[in-house]
Amino acid sequence: MNITKTNDEYVADTYARFPVEIVSGKGSIAVGSDGKEYIDLTSGIGVNSLGYCDGGWTAAVAAQAATLQHVSNLYHTEPSAKLAKALCEKSQMKKVFFCNSGAEANEGAIKSARKYAAEKKGADFYTVITLENSFHGRTLATLAATGQEVFHKDFTPLTPGFVSVKPNFEELENAVKNNKTAAVMLECIQGEGGVLPLGEDFLKKTEKLCKEEDVLLIVDEVQTGNGRTGAYFSYMNYGISPDVVTTAKGLGGGLPIGAVLFGEKTENVLKKGDHGSTFGANPVCAAAALYVVNTLDKKFLSEVKKKSDFVFSALKNADGIKSVSGEGLMIGIETERPAAEVINECIGRGVLCLKAKNKVRLLPPLNIPDDLLKKAVDVIKEVCKGE
Numbered sequence: 397m398n399i400t401k402t403n404d405e406y407v408a409d410t411y412a413r414f415p416v417e418i419v420s421g422k423g424s425i426a427v428g429s430d431g432k433e434y435i436d437l438t439s440g441i442g443v444n445s446l447g448y449c450d451g452g453w454t455a456a457v458a459a460q461a462a463t464l465q466h467v468s469n470l471y472h473t474e475p476s477a478k479l480a481k482a483l484c485e486k487s488q489m490k491k492v493f494f495c496n497s498g499a500e501a502n503e504g505a506i507k508s509a510r511k512y513a514a515e516k517k518g519a520d521f522y523t524v525i526t527l528e529n530s531f532h533g534r535t536l537a538t539l540a541a542t543g544q545e546v547f548h549k550d551f552t553p554l555t556p557g558f559v560s561v562k563p564n565f566e567e568l569e570n571a572v573k574n575n576k577t578a579a580v581m582l583e584c585i586q587g588e589g590g591v592l593p594l595g596e597d598f599l600k601k602t603e604k605l606c607k608e609e610d611v612l613l614i615v616d617e618v619q620t621g622n623g624r625t626g627a628y629f630s631y632m633n634y635g636i637s638p639d640v641v642t643t644a645k646g647l648g649g650g651l652p653i654g655a656v657l658f659g660e661k662t663e664n665v666l667k668k669g670d671h672g673s674t675f676g677a678n679p680v681c682a683a684a685a686l687y688v689v690n691t692l693d694k695k696f697l698s699e700v701k702k703k704s705d706f707v708f709s710a711l712k713n714a715d716g717i718k719s720v721s722g723e724g725l726m727i728g729i730e731t732e733r734p735a736a737e738v739i740n741e742c743i744g745r746g747v748l749c750l751k752a753k754n755k756v757r758l759l760p761p762l763n764i765p766d767d768l769l770k771k772a773v774d775v776i777k778e779v780c781k782g783e
């Protein structure tokens with residue numbers, strides 16, 4: 397069958413795809429329908445935390461699929477219980493709500509913030525302050541939270557009650573004080589916005605402001621979470637404690653699962669009947685995520701940091717590279733050549749990379765072998781140099 401032609405004919409035209417058909421993968425290598433092998437520095441946009449078809453992950457998924465695939469949230473299941481406990485232990489949060497995606501996790505966080513503020517301060521305290529250049533999802537509420545006009549166009553009216561400000565502390569403080577604010581929602585490192593870290597000073601001041609104003613701090617860890625930055629969640633790099641944390645992407649290692657984590661202030665906000673998700677904590681997805689969470693121990697995360705140090709030192713000050721940003725294995729490269737050109741040439745040379753705004757973005761599997769990482773980084777350097 398002609399995969400590309402059939403996709404183009406029958407699948408809605410929402411994605412600008414590269415002319416590559418991927419049929420299988422193992423570890424950090426993706427295999428095309430023409431047999432060509434690619435070193436994959438995208439991990440399915442930060443999803444395949446352990447690469448393709450990791451042995452332990454595959455076994456955990458297969459065993460669960462052969463035991464109990466789904467029961468709904470009308471009954472208790474073991475994978476959900478174990479996963480919730482493991483996530484709370486990693487994050488020092490208190491309770492978890494499970495869903496299927498990043499946008500859905502953010503919807504849950506926004507609902508819980510509105511309920512918290514309505515009960516504490518009144519139903520008119522519903523505004524969520526977000527940052528320009530952020531990305532929080534594609535549903536009507538998470539689009540409203542996303543501080544980038546380009547995503548809003550054609551879909552108005554969006555859900556009301558969102559205000560976006562520049563990632564500047566004075567502006568944020570004014571917005572929090574001049575609106576009837578329920579929450580501040582942010583990514584510690586803006587991913588889709590161009591791999592832009594907000595910085596420790598801004599994050600610490602924001603945390604303090606939120607505590608003083610009794611406004612919830614929601615940290616969107618959909619992309620930065622689950623080991624991506626070398627800490628389990630990126631907020632841990634800055635010593636801050638959010639009230640609500642959302643995650644998805646890398647959590648399931650390739651199966652769809654999202655989570656909203658609640659802290660001390662918020663653990664009992666959502667009550668029976670307030671929220672739900674049919675597939676939430678689906679046992680197969682939960683077993684996959686449990687395998688990922690248990691794999692990301694201290695030793696594993698210190699390896700992520702070592703791999704990160706290697707990439708940063710190899711790319712910083714290299715010919716044709718203007719700057720390198722990010723943390724851990726979430727890396728943005730500002731190139732002299734247009735990013736799209738670099739990415740296309742890398743595909744030709746067997747390396748898959750992502751784009752974020754005007755940058756080349758790397759989100760490799762967290763366990764990418766050092767030799768493959770070096771090989772791929774050498775290709776990127778050659779392409780950036782124009783060799």
Ligand SMILES: *Cc1c(COP(=O)(O)O)cnc(C)c1O
Pocket residue numbers: 496497498499500502531532533534583587588616617618619620644645
């Ligand atoms: C990808 C992403 C989302 C949306 O996640 P989906 O699973 O596509 O709904 C939300 N927030 C951030 C920071 C993301 O990177």
